Amino acid sequence: MSLSNDKPIMNISVIGIGDAGNKAIENISKENFQGIKLLYLNDNNELLANKDKDSTIFLNLKNEESINKNWNIGKIAANDSINEIKQKLIDTKLLILTAGFGGNIGTGALPVVAKTAKEMGILTIAIVTTPFSYEGTTKELNARVGLENLKGNADIVIVISNDRLINNYPDIAAIDAFKLVNNIVKNCVRTFVNLITKSSVINLSIIDLVNAIKDKGEAYIGFGSGIGRNKIMRAINGALNSKIxxxxxxxxxxxxxxxxxxxxxTMQQINEVITLFKQKVKNDQMNIVFGFDVNPNLRNEIQISIIATFDKTKIIENKLTNEQLLHNSQELLLEIGNTLENELNAYTTGELDIPRFDVEKMNYQYDDKDQESFLISNEEEDTEDDIPFFLK
Known part of the structure; x- marks a missing residue:
C-alpha cells in the first residue's frame, strides 16, 4: 500500500506493550512513517535499554514472586507509571495500542493505558492478539479477562485470533505466522496514517474518522488487493474475508x-469499489466514508483496506426487537395453554380415562402452606440455573 512521507493532520502515537507489542513496534519502525510517535512499554529493562529513552516506558514489577501467577501485575505496574504514560501522550490525538493478550504485561497494562488515553480525550484504537489454544486455558482465560477490562476503555478493539491463524494457515512456518500477525498490525497503522494524511488524493476529515470509530467497541479490519481485469472484485473479496x-x-x-x-x-472505478462493497455487505443503510491515494509503483493493481464498526444504538434496537419477539412468543404460548385448558375442561375425567390417583391430584386444592413450599422450591431451582455451568 502507499505510504506517504507527509505528516498526518492529527498527532498519532503507537504504543507496543509487552514483548509481542514491542516486536510489532519494531516492525513498524522499519517503515518511513512521518510524524508518528512510536513507544515501547515493557518490564524488560534490557530490551528497553537499547531504545531511545524518549520512546520507552519502563514498568517496574515490584512483586516479582507473583509475576507468573497473576496477570494483574501488569495492571498494577501500569497504574504505578500512569504519570509517565500521561506525559508521553501529551498532544496525542489518535492512539493505537497493540499487545498480545494472555500473559501478564500486555493483558494487564493495555486496558489501563487505553482508559487513561480516553480520559485525556484521545481517540483510542486497540489491536490485540489472543493466544493459541495449545498455550493452555490459563492464558485463554487471562485473554478474555483482558478483553472484558478493555470494554469501554478503547473506542474500537481489533482482535487478531492466533487460533484462526493456525486453522486457516496450518502449513505456515512459525516464523512466518508471527510476521503475518505483525504485518496486520503494521497495515492497521498504515491505513489510519494514510487516511488522515494531507497528501492523499481524497482523505478523511477528522469528523468522519471520529464518527466512524468513536465508542464503537469490537471492530473488523481486512485488507485485499487485485491485479488485472477483475482486480476490484479480487480486492473487495480479500478485504471482506479476513481469516484471522x-x-x-x-x-x-x-x-x-x-x-x-x-x-x-478512474473515479468510475472508485465508484465501482463502493458499489460492489455495498452489494457484498447487503446493507444499503451503512454509513460509508472513504479515502483514496495513488501509488506510482503499482501496475494495473488496486488495494483496499476496510475498517467496519458497529453502532451500539442499532445493537440495542435489535435487542429490543428480539425481546419483543420473545414477548409475542410468550403471549402465543399462553394463548395455546388457555385453549388447551378450555378443551380439557369440556371433558369429564371419566371420558379422558385418567387413573383415579391422577384425578385426585388434579382436584387437590393447594393451601397457603403448600403454595409457599412450592414457590420456594422453584426459586431454588431458578437460582441454580443462573449459575454458569463451569462453576457448578
Whole structure:
C-alpha cells in the first residue's frame, strides 16, 4: 500500500506493550512513517535499554514472586507509571495500542493505558492478539479477562485470533505466522496514517474518522488487493474475508474504505469499489466514508483496506426487537395453554380415562402452606440455573 512521507493532520502515537507489542513496534519502525510517535512499554529493562529513552516506558514489577501467577501485575505496574504514560501522550490525538493478550504485561497494562488515553480525550484504537489454544486455558482465560477490562476503555478493539491463524494457515512456518500477525498490525497503522494524511488524493476529515470509530467497541479490519481485469472484485473479496480477525463484518453499521491504486485508476472505478462493497455487505443503510491515494509503483493493481464498526444504538434496537419477539412468543404460548385448558375442561375425567390417583391430584386444592413450599422450591431451582455451568 502507499505510504506517504507527509505528516498526518492529527498527532498519532503507537504504543507496543509487552514483548509481542514491542516486536510489532519494531516492525513498524522499519517503515518511513512521518510524524508518528512510536513507544515501547515493557518490564524488560534490557530490551528497553537499547531504545531511545524518549520512546520507552519502563514498568517496574515490584512483586516479582507473583509475576507468573497473576496477570494483574501488569495492571498494577501500569497504574504505578500512569504519570509517565500521561506525559508521553501529551498532544496525542489518535492512539493505537497493540499487545498480545494472555500473559501478564500486555493483558494487564493495555486496558489501563487505553482508559487513561480516553480520559485525556484521545481517540483510542486497540489491536490485540489472543493466544493459541495449545498455550493452555490459563492464558485463554487471562485473554478474555483482558478483553472484558478493555470494554469501554478503547473506542474500537481489533482482535487478531492466533487460533484462526493456525486453522486457516496450518502449513505456515512459525516464523512466518508471527510476521503475518505483525504485518496486520503494521497495515492497521498504515491505513489510519494514510487516511488522515494531507497528501492523499481524497482523505478523511477528522469528523468522519471520529464518527466512524468513536465508542464503537469490537471492530473488523481486512485488507485485499487485485491485479488485472477483475482486480476490484479480487480486492473487495480479500478485504471482506479476513481469516484471522475474530469479529465478523456482518451487521456492521459503519465502514471506512481506504483505496490505493495505480495512476490510471478512474473515479468510475472508485465508484465501482463502493458499489460492489455495498452489494457484498447487503446493507444499503451503512454509513460509508472513504479515502483514496495513488501509488506510482503499482501496475494495473488496486488495494483496499476496510475498517467496519458497529453502532451500539442499532445493537440495542435489535435487542429490543428480539425481546419483543420473545414477548409475542410468550403471549402465543399462553394463548395455546388457555385453549388447551378450555378443551380439557369440556371433558369429564371419566371420558379422558385418567387413573383415579391422577384425578385426585388434579382436584387437590393447594393451601397457603403448600403454595409457599412450592414457590420456594422453584426459586431454588431458578437460582441454580443462573449459575454458569463451569462453576457448578
Amino acid at each position: 480477525i475474530e469479529t465478523s463484518i456482518k451487521n456492521s453499521t459503519n465502514a471506512i474504505l481506504y483505496i490505493v491504486g495505480d495512476p490510471t485508476v
